[in-house]
Amino acid sequence: MTGIWPDIVAHGALIWQDLLQHVEIVFISVAIGCLIAIPMGIWLTRRPRLAEVVITVTGLIQTVPSLALLALVLPVLGVGLVPAVSALALYALLPILRNTYVGVRGVPAGTVECAKAMGMNRMQVLSRVELPLAAPVIVAGVRLSTVYLISWAVLAALIGGGGLGNLILEGLATYDFGLIIAGAVPAALLAIAAGLLLSWLQRALTPVGVRRLAAGERGAA
């Protein structure tokens, strides 16, 4: 049994290069997703009726098969990194948007009222009370998006976006099983690593008081 190790070693340099590119694509996509979805999610908490519409529409994007979406952006944005990242960023929106909305809405109304009644302005209520309390939920959304995107980003290679998808596509085209493995395994490992990293971040961002509170409740249950 030769295993997959020789394949990975054989393509070492190539894998490393594609892996970095993969990380880059995912990172940029998630970052764009955050930049759009977090402010929008916060804004939507002030407009609950509109929020339902927006979240439903964003959900629809999620249901478009990724292959189809990539094909759709192709005629508009052409090939390369930009169309790939644009398509992936669209996918990143929903989990982050929904979690931001749910997270901020989940801050007890009484707590927000109290912050306001003590003389905090809108921004202070947001930055000192709502966001710290919603942070764990928002980060959970980011984590979900990131893990999804790591696997979907493989398809970015189809429209010239690069990344680990390059190896897999090449392997498929040349019937080279080793190349497919060399692309798929690092992608899977990357997804696991990113998931762990973001779980840690989620815990780190959970305010100490809230974390202990949750732990206490679990202990009591």
Add this chain to the structure above:
Amino acid sequence: MSEATFRGYERGFQVLEFQQVSKSYRDGTIAVRDLNLRVERGEFVVLIGPSGCGKTTSLRMVNRMVEPTGGSLLLEGRDVTSYDPVQLRRGIGYVVQQIGLFPHMTIAENIEVVPRLQGWSPQRRSERTAELLQLVGMDPGTYRDRFPHELSGGQQQRIGVLRALAADPDLILMDEPFGALDPITREQLQDELKRLQETVHKTIVFVTHDMDEALRLANRIAVLRQGQLLQYDTPAEILRNPADDFVAQFVGRHRLAEMQVPHIVRDIMNTRPVTLGVGASTEEAFALMQSRQVDTMLVIDEQGSLHGYVSALHLAHKRAVGRTLGEVCEQDVAVVGPDEDASTAFNRMDQEHLQYLAVVDEGQLKGIVTRRSMVRALAAAIWGDAQ
């Protein structure tokens, strides 16, 4: 209108005044109707009424958490709507039920919210926190870095009160702050709050639906129902003279207890004092004193007017054998009217070392107030008319 900065904590305000204040909603609900209310500096005013009576809405209009739809609300003589709401709120303490503390902030951070908003230096904030914690007997070293959930309900609500005091506002609004606590803790906190208010001299407007709490804390109580003010008076006056049946019912059992407290002389006097006519002999007087077990009796004339008194001691001293009471009686009887205040009568007996007061109305002897009748009246008020 120009927006002014409210600096209640610097200048101090004289009065909070509701002038014909109303609040109605678009669906036609009227939460508050033509409310007129004056809160003097240093007063502890309790707004009370059943749920939906507009008490919380009224409170929240003070710091512009709710905007009135009619009338005006004056703070330091100026309409609150002329203040910037954020600045206004920083100058007014605010305590709410339960969830008021921020769960992600330590006790110190919670207390320091408003001082921070006002830009106090970290050192000044920290000193203030220590000072406040000590005020309620909580060790700053132990509690400052704890989180709200690590404290008991009573301790959390103490912090809630301290937080309202932190920036030293003159006016503090409290919306059922002790509603969620168990009865024992609640009473403890009520006592502490009362004591605190007496030391820090804050003006407090307090909302509750609990009459016990209102009576315990208030200088004045405002009873509201369906958005209308039914009565605004001292606790004693509300108990004694409820404005209508609703207030009477709301005051309930307290009123019954209070009603038995006598407040005029007529309520406590003994209507059948031991008396004899002016023509009676001293022997008759001695005999009557013996049979009724008294050492003093009042002497009246044929028309029932008070003529004077005789005591066993001075009958003996005057060697009054064979003379009539009219001839031997003393006339300097301490007299009181039947409609005079009972407590005044009581004080007089105490201060002038009197054994009794004769109750005289238009010259007629109506009764007598003795120390014994006082004690009986008070005992009846406290323990009821149990025989």
